[in-house]
Amino acid sequence: MVNAVRTPAPNVxxxxxxxxxxxxxxLRKNGIKLKLSGQPFQVLSILLERxxxxxxxxxxxxxxxxxxxxxxxxxxxxxxxKIREVLEDSSESPRFVETVPRKGYRFVYPxxxxxxxxxxxxxxxxxLAARLFIALALAVxxxxxxxxxxxxxxxxxxxxxxxxxxxxxxxxxxxxxxEYLSDGITDALITDFAKIDGLRVISRQSxxxxxxxxMPLKEIARTLHVDAVLEGTAEREGERVRISVxxxxxxxxxxxxxxxxxxxxxxxxGLQRQIAGSVAREIRAKLTPELRNVETxxxxxAEAYAxxxxxxxxxxxxxxxxxxxxxxxxxxRSIQEDPTFSPAYAELxxxxxxxxxxxxxxxxxxxxxxxxxxxxxxAIQLDPNSVRGHLALGLLxxxxxxxxxxxxxxxxxxxxxxxxxxxxxxxxxxxQALGRNTDSEAEIRRxxxxxxxxxxxxxxxxFIAFTSHQSDVAISRFEELGNAAWSPxxxxxxASKGMYSKAIETLKKCNLGRTFCTVRLATVYGxxxxxxxxxxxxxxxxxxxxxxxxxxxxIAEVYLVMGDxxxxxxxxxxxxxxxxxxxxxxxxxxxxxxxxxxxxFQGLLRKVNFAS
Numbered sequence: 001m002v003n004a005v006r007t008p009a010p011n012v013x014x015x016x017x018x019x020x021x022x023x024x025x026x027l028r029k030n031g032i033k034l035k036l037s038g039q040p041f042q043v044l045s046i047l048l049e050r051x052x053x054x055x056x057x058x059x060x061x062x063x064x065x066x067x068x069x070x071x072x073x074x075x076x077x078x079x080x081x082k083i084r085e086v087l088e089d090s091s092e093s094p095r096f097v098e099t100v101p102r103k104g105y106r107f108v109y110p111x112x113x114x115x116x117x118x119x120x121x122x123x124x125x126x127x128l129a130a131r132l133f134i135a136l137a138l139a140v141x142x143x144x145x146x147x148x149x150x151x152x153x154x155x156x157x158x159x160x161x162x163x164x165x166x167x168x169x170x171x172x173x174x175x176x177x178x179e180y181l182s183d184g185i186t187d188a189l190i191t192d193f194a195k196i197d198g199l200r201v202i203s204r205q206s207x208x209x210x211x212x213x214x215m216p217l218k219e220i221a222r223t224l225h226v227d228a229v230l231e232g233t234a235e236r237e238g239e240r241v242r243i244s245v246x247x248x249x250x251x252x253x254x255x256x257x258x259x260x261x262x263x264x265x266x267x268x269x270g271l272q273r274q275i276a277g278s279v280a281r282e283i284r285a286k287l288t289p290e291l292r293n294v295e296t297x298x299x300x301x302a303e304a305y306a307x308x309x310x311x312x313x314x315x316x317x318x319x320x321x322x323x324x325x326x327x328x329x330x331x332x333r334s335i336q337e338d339p340t341f342s343p344a345y346a347e348l349x350x351x352x353x354x355x356x357x358x359x360x361x362x363x364x365x366x367x368x369x370x371x372x373x374x375x376x377x378x379a380i381q382l383d384p385n386s387v388r389g390h391l392a393l394g395l396l397x398x399x400x401x402x403x404x405x406x407x408x409x410x411x412x413x414x415x416x417x418x419x420x421x422x423x424x425x426x427x428x429x430x431x432q433a434l435g436r437n438t439d440s441e442a443e444i445r446r447x448x449x450x451x452x453x454x455x456x457x458x459x460x461x462x463f464i465a466f467t468s469h470q471s472d473v474a475i476s477r478f479e480e481l482g483n484a485a486w487s488p489x490x491x492x493x494x495a496s497k498g499m500y501s502k503a504i505e506t507l508k509k510c511n512l513g514r515t516f517c518t519v520r521l522a523t524v525y526g527x528x529x530x531x532x533x534x535x536x537x538x539x540x541x542x543x544x545x546x547x548x549x550x551x552x553x554x555i556a557e558v559y560l561v562m563g564d565x566x567x568x569x570x571x572x573x574x575x576x577x578x579x580x581x582x583x584x585x586x587x588x589x590x591x592x593x594x595x596x597x598x599x600x601f602q603g604l605l606r607k608v609n610f611a612s
Contacts, residue, residue, distance in 0.1 A: 013048050015096065015109045018087065020048060027086065039064060039075060040082040047097065047107040056104040073172050074235065077244055080105060081260055091258040092278065099258045101231060101246040102217065161249065161256075163200040163226040164279075166190045168211040169243070172235035182234040183208075183316075184309025185243065189230070189275060191387070194419035196279075202226060203421035203451035204316065221250030224452060228256065230279065239264050239302060243271065247279055264302065304338035307331075308347065315351055319512075321362055324355040331375075345379035346388035348372075353395045357581055358551040361513035365399055365579040372396055387417040394426060399579055401608040406430055421451035428460060433584050434610075437468045455481060463489050467588040471496045488512065488520040496590065500528040515544065519554040523591070526561025534562050551575070553582035557591065569600050576607055583608050 011023040019028045022045055027036045036044065042064055047055055061072045080097060083089070089096045098106045166189050171182040187204055194201040202224050210220055217229050232245035240262060247257040257278065263271045311330035318324045331348035334341060352372035356365040373396055379389035394409030410427035413420055424447035431440035444460045451457055462477035471493045478490040487509045494503035503524045510517035522537035538558050541550055556571035575583055586592060587610040595601040605611075 013111055015111050020044070022048075034086050036082065036086045040079040040086075043076070043079040043105075044083050044097075047105060048111065051107045051109075051111050054100050054104050054106045058104075060104065073233065074242075077233075077242065077260060081262075091260060094258075099246060099255065101248050101255055101258075161228045162198065163202075163228070164193060165202040165207050165220065165224045165226045165229050166193060167207055167220070167229055167231040169232050169234040169245075170212075172233045172242075173237075178236055180310045180313035181236050181241070181306075184312050185234050187312055187316075188309075191417070192275075193230075193279065194417045199419075200226075200449065201419045203419065203454065205421070205456075206451045206453035208316075209453050217248055218250055218253055226250065241271075243275075245275060300340065301338040304334045304341050304344065307334040307337065308341065308344045311344070311347055311351070315347065318351075318354070319360060321355060321360055324351050324360065324362075327351040328355065340382060342379045342383035342386050343388065345375045345382065346386050346392050349376035349379065349392035350388065350395065353392065353399070358516050358554060359512045361515050361548070362551075364549050365581060369396070369399055369579070385416055387413045387420055387423065390416070391420070391423050391426065394423075394430075398430065398584055399581065401583070403430065403434060403609055419450050421447045421454065421457060424450065425457050425460065428464075429584075432460075432464050432467055433588050435588055437464055440464055459489070462493075466493050466496075467585075467590065469590055488517065491520055491524060492591070495524045495527045500524055515541065515550055515554065519557060522558045523561050526558065526563075531562060534558060538562070551580050551582060552578060553580045560591065560595065565595060565598065568595065569598065569604075572601075572604055576604060586610060 011021060013020045013022065017029050019031075020026070021028070025037060025041055027034045027041065027044070043060060046060060046063060057072070057076060060076060065072060065075070080099070083097055084091060084094075087096050091099060094108060096107060096109045098108045100106055166186055168186045169182040171179050173181070186207070190201060190204055190207070193199065206224060213220070215223075217231070221227070221229050228247060228249050230245060230247050232243060235242045241264070242260070242262050244260040245258065246255055248254070249256050259275070259278065261271055261275075307330050311327045311334065314323060314330060315327035318327055328348060328351045331344050331351060334344035335348065338344070349372045352368040352375065354360070354362075356362045356368045372392070376389060376392035376396055379386050379392065383389065390409045390413035394406045394413065397403075397406035397409060407427070407430060410423055410430065413423040414427065417423065424443055428440045428443035428447060431437075431443060441461065441464050444457060444464065447457045447460075448454075458481055459478065462474045462481070465471075465477060466474035466489060474493040475490065475497070478493065487506045491503040491506040491510075494500070494506060504521065507517060507521050507524065510520065518537060518540070522534050522541075525531075525537070526534040538555065541555050541558065544550055545555075552571045552575035556568045556575060559565075559571060560568040572583075572586075586608060587605060592601070
């Protein structure tokens with residue numbers, strides 16, 4: 001006998017155990033009314049109008065907030081969170097509401113709605129239903145077996161995610177002073193994902209080029225050569241931070257995982273590891289011990305972590321002494337607020353190192369070496385697995401001309417994070433300085449895999465060709481990239497081929513330190529035989545050195561191209577005494593070739609631990 005069927009009213013929609021009365025504005029579960037009203041209920045009603053179809057954010061905005069100035073992104077996130085909370089739904093494995101990245105939302109559960117709709121289970125006798133179920137199960141099993149073992153392939157398994165790009169999180173705060181937060185969280189996520197075994201993660205310099213980009217995800221993934229992309233948003237209100245993230249497979253494009261978080265600043269570091277863990281499980285990768293054991297690295301103070309993120313934000317954009325000093329000040333503030341926070345010490349040491357470089361008209365090395373070493377050592381003491389700590393120790397070892405220690409530290413950093421493009425870049429530079437150009441090129445190509453759009457890394461290939469005395473190859477590679485930031489090296493390559501006018505024109509694009517660019521210009525004048533202009537620049541450098549620091553190697557370089565080898569040697573000896581970082585290139589740069597037969601130069605090479 002067929003059981004009686006209750007016919008729902010036309011304005012009632014059912015899914016699973018839930019029932020929505022669109023007229024009264026009520027949501028019920030098993031007949032019990034649930035708390036869902038206002039905008040969340042309106043959003044749910046709109047999604048229920050078109051089950052299985054994407055409802056765009058623009059459409060929701062036009063229907064709910066057509067003529068008002070509100071924070072639509074925030075209101076929508078709040079509404080969706082409330083809907084999921086009441087429905088006991090999950091953004092990671094949605095049963096009801098699915099987030100479609102960069103588009104909108106979709107209601108994915110089958111609905112029963114409208115007058116006269118009947119439920120199939122009540123219309124079929126139990127015995128017949130059982131027979132139908134068994135028959136259907138057997139048919140499905142047969143189909144799956146034919147797909148698994150036959151030559152056909154109706155369904156293909158989702159490809160293994162082996163490469164990932166974390167796009168810059170959008171700053172929903174609409175406050176430029178909070179930009180450090182979204183960028184800092186992006187950096188931190190990249191760092192954590194890089195520790196997932198078997199996953200290639202694109203470094204920050206490449207992904208930051210897509211900040212505020214409207215390029216489709218497929219094109220971004222194709223440009224970066226990755227299987228999946230993580231995108232999201234970040235917003236801070238007082239001590240609370242809201243983060244929304246989506247993991248999207250590129251080909252075919254489909255959402256793999258999504259989640260939204262609302263945490264305090266103090267919980268932010270742990271939250272980042274939680275996100276990394278969730279993504280790792282989603283792509284079925286193995287978590288490394290470093291990623292699982294993060295307690296020793298977590299900031300105990302919310303402001304300490306905020307200042308650390310600000311330091312990262314400033315340092316990543318720094319190209320002048322004041323900017324590096326700002327990063328140092330922020331790191332020191334972070335350490336004062338939490339003396340046990342290892343990442344702040346590592347970043348402090350790295351900022352100190354770059355502060356004392358001629359490319360930025362920096363300060364003498366002797367002023368920063370002691371605090372830099374202390375900070376790097378403290379970073380490793382607090383966290384032996386600090387990638388940036390080992391990178392800092394490697395950089396500082398070059399200031400001691402201890403090339404073996406530098407190589408050991410770079411290798412240590414890469415053993416902890418093989419995706420660290422900066423670690424590979426610095427290791428490649430060390431190999432190049434030691435004259436191991438083949439090894440250097442292999443290492444820089446690995447760095448390019450991790451950071452394919454980073455001009456500084458790609459230009460290193462051209463620079464390797466230059467120090468290998470392959471000026472034609474160097475010029476070709478530089479010109480192909482067309483990056484003005486490396487104009488000094490390109491100018492030197494032009495000068496080595498006698499293309500002086502082109503070298504001078506190239507140096508007009510030099511955007512590094514004023515003294516650094518001026519020295520390169522004097523070098524070209526000297527090579528071209530224009531001694532008058534070269535001498536004027538030497539006089540300028542000597543006058544400047546009475547007011548601000550000028551790295552001795554730069555003056556030695558100009559004297560050399562002027563043909564004054566005695567003064568060149570004198571200034572190189574002073575450079576050794578002052579630990580001038582430019583002596584890093586003493587063995588490999590072609591410009592020093594004319595001095596190599598001089599016993600004094602050979603003695604200097606031995607002092608800085610280069611084999612003669």
